[in-house]
Structures are given as C-alpha cells and as structure tokens.
Amino acid sequence: EAQVTQNPRYLITVTGKKLTVTCSQNMNHEYMSWYRQDPGLGLRQIYYSMNVEVTDKGDVPEGYKVSRKEKRNFPLILESPSPNQTSLYFCASSLRTFGELFFGEGSRLTVL
Amino acid sequence: AQTVTQSQPEMSVQEAETVTLSCTYDTSESDYYLFWYKQPPSRQMILVIRQEAYKQQNATENRFSVNFQKAAKSFSLKISDSQLGDAAMYFCAYRSSPMEYGNKLVFGAGTILRVKS
Numbered sequence: 345e346a347q348v349t350q351n352p353r354y355l356i357t358v359t360g361k362k363l364t365v366t367c368s369q370n371m372n373h374e375y376m377s378w379y380r381q382d383p384g385l386g387l388r389q390i391y392y393s394m395n396v397e398v399t400d401k402g403d404v405p406e407g408y409k410v411s412r413k414e415k416r417n418f419p420l421i422l423e424s425p426s427p428n429q430t431s432l433y434f435c436a437s438s439l440r441t442f443g444e445l446f447f448g449e450g451s452r453l454t455v456l
Numbered sequence: 457a458q459t460v461t462q463s464q465p466e467m468s469v470q471e472a473e474t475v476t477l478s479c480t481y482d483t484s485e486s487d488y489y490l491f492w493y494k495q496p497p498s499r500q501m502i503l504v505i506r507q508e509a510y511k512q513q514n515a516t517e518n519r520f521s522v523n524f525q526k527a528a529k530s531f532s533l534k535i536s537d538s539q540l541g542d543a544a545m546y547f548c549a550y551r552s553s554p555m556e557y558g559n560k561l562v563f564g565a566g567t568i569l570r571v572k573s
Contacts, residue, residue: 386563449500
C-alpha cells in the first residue's frame, strides 16, 4: 500500500531533550516536506527536499533540522525542543516538485 | 508572499442540505493551483478538490464543487447533500509556481464543519 509513515504518532517530551520524528514513503517520491499545524494558523511548511541531499527552508524553519540521505526517508530533528514547538506535525511527499501531495497521518508533539 | 484567508472558523449544516465554505487568497501570480483538503478527527489530510487557475471551468467532484472567481481571488467550496461523514476541518490551500518554491502549499486557518442529523 502506498503510504507516508511517520513515527512517533504521539510524543510528550521535556524542554531541551533532542528528538527525531521519522518520515518514510514507499512511493519513490522525489519531493518531501514537513509542515506543522497550529490552531488558527493552519499548516505551515517547515522544510522541504526536492531530492536526495537537497533540502531547503520553508516558512518556519527555526528550531528544526532535516536531512535527506535516502530517497525514502526525511527525518525532522528538534535539537533542543521548546514549548512553542508543541504542535501537530505532518510529513508529505509527491512524485516530483509538483503533483498531488500525499500526507502522513501526523505526529502530535507536546514539549513540557 | 501569498496568503490564504478562511473567514469562517466554524460552520454548521443540516444533513442533506447544502453548505458553502469561503476562501480568499492574495497573490500577484497568474498561474497557480488551489485546493480544498478535508481533515476528519483521524487527522488524515484528504484532498477533496483542486482547481487550476488557468481553467475557467469550476472543478467538481461528486457532491463537492467550487466557485472559483479569479479576479476576486475567491475560491469557495460547496458541499451538496451533506452527510455525517462530511464533518471535519476543511482547509483551503494555494500552490505557487512549482519551479520556484517546489510543491509548497500555503494553507488557510481552516473551517470546522459540523453536520447535524
């Protein structure tokens, strides 16, 4: 089944404790991206990647890192999480830099 | 930068009736795409309908249709014969030129749709 898989789906952590949210797609998609969803703000792009080893900042990249060492994986790294990073995170991918975006099921992150 | 505005935080509709969700956007571009996504309580993002700006004809997908007014920068979603399963958060989204920004979507704040039985 074609899908975008995120882990963990839920996480409660404390300020400053490094964490990684993994994202993997099995559709051989070139393009992958991360969004965060906050009440009243909708979804906002954090980072995106047009292909392996090619990443760039989205609209809200502060406090996040990404890497794209393999085509299928695009992890989101929070080096030192803070409470303002409490949010619902979505990974999304598409075959090319255009075309339908396929979203993962979301990861609910709470930073205390 | 492009912005998308959904002015209705919440809407309610009676089952089997019709409801329209509003969306306006701001852009200086002439070529772009517009989307409506549905997010049920499961949090899954489901593409409902898409509209290419260069097409004058309004997109339709079964009970879902849009009213695309390019000059007014308006993109409303009409849901006919509303069903309980339509209850969800609905997001309007804009996509700019893919060569410049990749496949980036700019989302509105969302509208919660409640369906009454």
